[in-house]
Amino acid sequence: MVLMKPFAIAAMLLLSAAAVQAQQAGTPPPPRLEVAPELTGAAQPAKFKPEELEAIVAPVALYPDALLAQVLMASTYPLEIVEAARWSKANPSLKDQALQDALQKQTWDPSVKALAGFPQVLQMMNEKLDMTQKLGDAFLAQPKDVTDAVQRLRAKAMAAGNLKSGKELTYTSQKDGDQTIIIIEPAQPEVVYVPTYAPGIYGPWPYPMYPPYYYPPPVGYPAGGFWFGFTVGIIIGGGVWARPVWHTGGVVINVNNFNRVNHSNINNPNWQHHPEHRRGVEYRDQGSRDKFGHGQKPGVDTREAYRGRAEAGQRDIARGGPEQLGGGRADPGGVDRGGGAFDGVGRGNESRDFSNRGAESRGGPPGGGFSGGGGFSGGGRGGFSGGGGRGGGRR
Numbered sequence: 574m575v576l577m578k579p580f581a582i583a584a585m586l587l588l589s590a591a592a593v594q595a596q597q598a599g600t601p602p603p604p605r606l607e608v609a610p611e612l613t614g615a616a617q618p619a620k621f622k623p624e625e626l627e628a629i630v631a632p633v634a635l636y637p638d639a640l641l642a643q644v645l646m647a648s649t650y651p652l653e654i655v656e657a658a659r660w661s662k663a664n665p666s667l668k669d670q671a672l673q674d675a676l677q678k679q680t681w682d683p684s685v686k687a688l689a690g691f692p693q694v695l696q697m698m699n700e701k702l703d704m705t706q707k708l709g710d711a712f713l714a715q716p717k718d719v720t721d722a723v724q725r726l727r728a729k730a731m732a733a734g735n736l737k738s739g740k741e742l743t744y745t746s747q748k749d750g751d752q753t754i755i756i757i758e759p760a761q762p763e764v765v766y767v768p769t770y771a772p773g774i775y776g777p778w779p780y781p782m783y784p785p786y787y788y789p790p791p792v793g794y795p796a797g798g799f800w801f802g803f804t805v806g807i808i809i810g811g812g813v814w815a816r817p818v819w820h821t822g823g824v825v826i827n828v829n830n831f832n833r834v835n836h837s838n839i840n841n842p843n844w845q846h847h848p849e850h851r852r853g854v855e856y857r858d859q860g861s862r863d864k865f866g867h868g869q870k871p872g873v874d875t876r877e878a879y880r881g882r883a884e885a886g887q888r889d890i891a892r893g894g895p896e897q898l899g900g901g902r903a904d905p906g907g908v909d910r911g912g913g914a915f916d917g918v919g920r921g922n923e924s925r926d927f928s929n930r931g932a933e934s935r936g937g938p939p940g941g942g943f944s945g946g947g948g949f950s951g952g953g954r955g956g957f958s959g960g961g962g963r964g965g966g967r968r
Contacts, residue, residue, distance in 0.1 A: 617859055621711045624780040626722035629707050631775070631785035632697065634726040635768050637742060637757050642815040642824045644694065645719070646684035646844060648709035651702060652852040653681045654688075658699035661692045682850040683835050690812055691767060693804050697788045704786040710857035713846060713865070717822030724819065726775055727755040733776040741766035741803050754819045765813065766803040774801055815844060 633644050676686050688695050698705045712719050730736050736744040745756045772785040814830035824844040848865040856862045
């Protein structure tokens with residue numbers, strides 16, 4: 574039952590009385606007035622606007638497609654992002670088989686585990702936790718709007734002359750109906766370079782009401798100025814196992830890679846959100862609450878629990894001494910969630926020297942492609958070699 578506020582009830586009673594008096598007097602009733610939803614307690618947050626979505630996806634829109642897909646999925650589990658960031662901070666020396674073995678003991682969603690091989694991405698998502706939660710909320714409720722926002726930003730960066738294929742990434746475009754899709758893929762199969770850049774890469778930002786999120790620049794680059802570079806290359810070994818489906822929104826899974834990395838046996842290539850990994854974090858809109866929240870209602874309790882644990886995680890990271898988190902939980906979806914996220918992840922240094930990296934990354938002719946690395950092929954239509962097919966977002 575929706576409880577109405579007293580002054581809203583009084584307003585409705587006055588309107589009803591006026592209508593009765595008008596009818597008795599033989600005069601037309603006064604015009605019907607709608608009571609605002611916020612007065613009835615039934616207010617719902619508005620959908621994210623296109624310009625707001627561009628501000629949210631700005632820090633990740635230029636990630637390689639496969640890594641972007643992992644970020645989109647993982648952002649729907651913000652509390653596990655915090656836990657994974659704490660764990661990664663506490664275990665910086667883990668790599669290769671040791672990292673894989675350690676991840677097998679964790680209970681996070683596989684999409685979150687996959688980011689353990691990209692500690693700088695986890696760090697950004699944790700430190701910009703409001704961005705992460707908005708990204709996840711938007712991706713659950715408006716997946717096509719999110720992927721469209723990514724494509725608009727990629728088009729702006731390309732039009733500004735700032736996306737040119739090099740030895741780290743290739744930038745290609747293809748037609749999908751009346752839409753041009755820009756594909757970003759590693760230049761070297763099995764190795765992912767994570768770009769780091771200022772919002773200036775997109776050209777002048779046209780939305781003063783929605784300034785873009787961004788991660789602070791590396792040492793030696795001016796805050797707010799134009800800069801573009803890459804972190805150390807990560808050997809993925811098939812550890813990223815999904816990609817965006819641009820024509821419908823959502824994500825499609827390479828089931829062969831997923832099963833091998835996560836020691837499972839799924840056969841559905843369509844990504845599905847698992848509410849149990851939400852850890853009680855409130856869903857933003859009623860549609861998501863109805864679909865995933867099992868009757869979850871907006872309230873202070875879940876917000877406060879989330880806020881306290883998230884802030885505690887960030888404080889631990891700042892101190893550099895968090896405890897390890899873990900514990901066993903079965904996945905009611907029937908997927909073995911205990912597997913490691915990578916086969917042979919090269920961690921190396923957190924980042925490499927950014928000097929002159931921007932010029933190098935923008936050099937070289939456009940073009941190139943990506944096939945065979947991690948089992949991907951087929952570009953923006955979501956196709957895979959060895960599993961997954963065309964896919965179609967989420968069920």
